[in-house]
Amino acid sequence: MCVKVVCVGGGPAGLYLSILLKLRDPSHDIAVHERDPEGATYGWGVTYWRELLDKLHEHDPESARAIDESSVRWNEGVAHVRDLTTRRPGDEGRGIGRHRLLEILATRARSLGVRLEFEHRIPPDNLPDADLVVACDGVHSALRGRHADHFGTEIGIGRNPYLWLGTSKVFDAFTFAFAETEHGWIWCYGYGYGPGAGTCVVECAPETWVGLGLDTADEADGPALLEKLFAGILDGHPLVGRSGAEGGARWQTFRTLTNRTWHRDNLVLLGDAAHTTHYSIGAGTTLALQDAIALAGALHEHPALPQALTRYEQERRQALLPLQSAARHSAQWYESLPRYIDLPPQQMFALLGQRHSPLLPHMPPRLYYRIDRAAGRLEVLRRLKSRLGPKVARTLQARASRK
Structure with a gap:
């Protein structure tokens, strides 16, 4: 049976869902609507792990191969605390540029007959005529916001400000750096995602942020100060924010979003529109793609839409529980950094790797x-x-x- 599906939001979740639905049945009428121009996106690199790549190969080997070929890999972590450095082996991680990931998925979707409509905003009070409308328009989803009471949306605001920056520094491992200042600790983690390209996420306590003047620093002075603080890992490479067209680099506090239910009639939430997990576990893109896999599978197995959407929500809620717990404890570990920072380097780094544990804070x-x-x-x-x-x-x- 041919169905019409409209995905609102051209991020990884919506694009990958459109691919999977077309692979299931080429006769499906699938469109992805994105409000921004093609190629415009926020952020730098995203991380993922071998388990996700295996899952992508299982569902669409062609896009999986392209993603793998465009990724950089690491299998070590390194932590710099003051003048001490500790290196540990770890699981094989991967990084890929967000622009490149979206390019791969958009190209694959087009090749299968998906209609991609950029610079096209869907009014939340006037949904398109379709069998299924998928809200994959992110944490600030306008479609979800239109029915926030129905979805039972709750948003928790994190304590620490953070900043997402790019750099030309090529990291050879997943790199943590903790710098002590007269106003408290500030830290970052960095990883590579392409030739001559890396990401640095910087975080600190609110009082450190204010004490260092980062709350009032402009887009030139802020990165310049951070370059001095993390000179030991940057090796002279600059830190850069997004281009002016993309809004510049902004400090934020993380928004943990949950919803009581994920669907309403023929409208369903996907990816960050449905849930978020703290960036320190590096799972946002992975979870969005896994959502798409689960929704495509549920729609294939259950021809009746209400049953399909219920099954999708049940499956993903269950899968998210341990990750949401890990994300909460990971965020709390960083917020409690003084509790761990003076341990011997090997112990501190080991507990950094155990930050997801619910027992560690107690x-x-x-x-x-x-x-x-x-x-x-x-x-x-x-x-x-x-x-x-x-x-x-x-x-x-x-x-x-x-x-």
Whole structure:
């Protein structure tokens, strides 16, 4: 059965949903409406992990290959605290320019017959005639806002201001830097996303932000001060905001958005219009693409729209629960930085990697570190036992206990 679907918002979620729906049935009438000109977007690079790439290959190998080929990779993390540096191996992460990701998805969508209409705003009080309207117009969604009471929209405002900047510095690892000032700590994390291109996200407590004068600094003085503070990782490369046409670099506080329900009649929320998770877990784009996969699957499995939208919402809500918890605790870890910053570098970096834990805020950091290390050693012994057999594993465990 041919259906007409209109996606309002030309970000990764809407574009990828249009691709999946066309792959399911080329006869579907699919259009994506984006209010901005083609190629205009905010931000620099986005991160994702191997698990997402495997999922993309499963659903559309062609766009997955293009995304993989345009990404940079890392498998280490490095933390700079004052004059100390600690490096740790980690999972293989990837970065890709947001412009490049949208270009890949738009090209793929067009090749499948999706209509892309840029510089076309959909009035929230006059929805297009379609079987399904998908609100993928971001955290400030006008379509969701028109029916905010129905959706039960709630927005929590974070404490710390943050700034998203670009740089020509090419990071060889996912890089954290913590700088101490007379007004408190300020920190950033940086990663590469293309040839000669990297992203730096800077964050600090409100009192540090005001004390350093970043709240009143203009678009030249602010980045210049940050370049001095993080000179150790930038190696002389500049920090830059978005171009004037894109509105410049602005300090923000993170908005955690939730909704009581994600659909109303034939209108459904997707990506940041439905939910947000703190940027410090680097999952925003991944979750948007996973939403698109789930919605396309539900629409295919349930011909009746109400059942399909209910199934989509149930599946994604369940999948989001652990990530939303991890995001809350990650944000709280940074907001409680003085609790961890004076630990020995190896311990501090280890707890940075454990910042998603709900137990960490309720335990002395050094005790948590020791317990976590002990649990890790027990896990190694468990794996040895399964691989080598119980007799060899008991011998190794006995030797370890005598040391």
